[in-house]
Amino acid sequence: MTALTLVDSSLRDGMHSVRHRFTPQQVAAVAAGLDRGGVDVIEVTHGDGLGGSSIQYGEALHSDAELIAAAVEAVSRARVAVLLLPGIGTLRQLREAQSLGASVARIATHCTEADIAAQQIAWAAEQGMHVAGFLMMSHMVQPAVLAEQARLMESYGAGTVYVVDSAGALVPGTTAERVAALRAALAPETAVGIHTHNNLGCGVGNALAGVAAGATWVDGSLRGLGASAGNAQLEVLVAALERSGRATGANLFELMDVAEEVVAPLMPRPQVIDRSGLAIGYAGVYSSFLLHAERAAERYGVDPRDVLMELGRRRVVGGQEDMIINVAAELAGVAA
Ligand SMILES: CC[C@H](O)CC(=O)C(=O)O
Numbered sequence: 039m040t041a042l043t044l045v046d047s048s049l050r051d052g053m054h055s056v057r058h059r060f061t062p063q064q065v066a067a068v069a070a071g072l073d074r075g076g077v078d079v080i081e082v083t084h085g086d087g088l089g090g091s092s093i094q095y096g097e098a099l100h101s102d103a104e105l106i107a108a109a110v111e112a113v114s115r116a117r118v119a120v121l122l123l124p125g126i127g128t129l130r131q132l133r134e135a136q137s138l139g140a141s142v143a144r145i146a147t148h149c150t151e152a153d154i155a156a157q158q159i160a161w162a163a164e165q166g167m168h169v170a171g172f173l174m175m176s177h178m179v180q181p182a183v184l185a186e187q188a189r190l191m192e193s194y195g196a197g198t199v200y201v202v203d204s205a206g207a208l209v210p211g212t213t214a215e216r217v218a219a220l221r222a223a224l225a226p227e228t229a230v231g232i233h234t235h236n237n238l239g240c241g242v243g244n245a246l247a248g249v250a251a252g253a254t255w256v257d258g259s260l261r262g263l264g265a266s267a268g269n270a271q272l273e274v275l276v277a278a279l280e281r282s283g284r285a286t287g288a289n290l291f292e293l294m295d296v297a298e299e300v301v302a303p304l305m306p307r308p309q310v311i312d313r314s315g316l317a318i319g320y321a322g323v324y325s326s327f328l329l330h331a332e333r334a335a336e337r338y339g340v341d342p343r344d345v346l347m348e349l350g351r352r353r354v355v356g357g358q359e360d361m362i363i364n365v366a367a368e369l370a371g372v373a374a
């Protein structure tokens with residue numbers, strides 16, 4: 039059985055929860071703990087990836103370069119990964135990250151837009167980085183369609199392709215179908231990854247289902263720290279994997295300690311599934327729609343959950359935020 043690659047996203051997906059305000063000292067403390075805990079890959083960058091710091095996505099307190107350098111310095115065996123979304127981050131920023139010691143490049147696109155990552159994936163693979171293609175909002179397409187997109191990423195040079203449940207809208211069965219479709223479509227030497235969110239309370243369960251279906255790169259965050267309802271809680275995931283007979287190579291007690299003593303004090307609030315997080319997962323829409331939906335709903339006197347549900351039914355994706363006002367107005371029976 040292929041060994042699992044355990045990936046931590048606390049210092050990247052968790053950035054959304056702390057409004058991109060981690061300091062190099064905090065990054066170093068968390069990364070050192072994850073390294074001691076036996077995590078294989080530690081992802082560090084702005085929540086929206088390299089170059090994400092902006093008025094649009096939220097200004098970070100420190101540059102990606104400072105944070106990557108702090109993580110690289112703090113680890114002795116784990117690899118440091120960076121996220122890049124084509125259109126937000128640039129190859130120049132990826133080159134800088136690599137020169138600072140990042141050796142894994144996670145290149146993310148919407149689940150039907152793998153082709154926009156051809157250049158970035160090919161470049162990073164040529165530089166000798168391990169490239170993980172990240173198919174976001176994977177619940178929005180059927181498994182066969184997702185598998186075609188994964189094959190595109192593989193053809194550009196990705197060594198791993200991920201099913202990414204950005205909205206936390208998958209459940210164990212629909213997760214397993216997608217992972218199995220990728221596993222069947224990709225070459226045996228290409229790994230399949232699983233990145234889950236907890237909006238429907240299935241973060242850890244979906245990761246387990248993904249691993250049972252053939253995923254070998256598996257993501258989590260300490261204490262679940264991540265966007266919206268958070269990610270699969272890494273220390274819980276490790277315990278559950280071990281109890282399901284999959285060795286992780288991690289030191290569980292060390293991870294528990296880092297989660298409790300280092301990460302928990304940095305969290306603005308416990309990572310719970312509140313009604314907003316649950317509505318995002320139930321509707322299957324981008325978590326960034328929430329604020330817009332709440333504002334539009336208030337303006338037109340409707341329930342934001344109804345707005346989110348209708349956006350989900352219409353399969354509205356990032357970039358179509360102007361639809362949110364139209365939907366709220368339509369639900370209120372008035373012109374936008
Ligand atoms: C905006 C990037 C996004 O947070 C990537 C990710 O972790 C996801 O889609 O779940």
Ligand SMILES: [Mn+2]
Pocket residue numbers: 051204233235264265
């Ligand atoms: Mn995520």
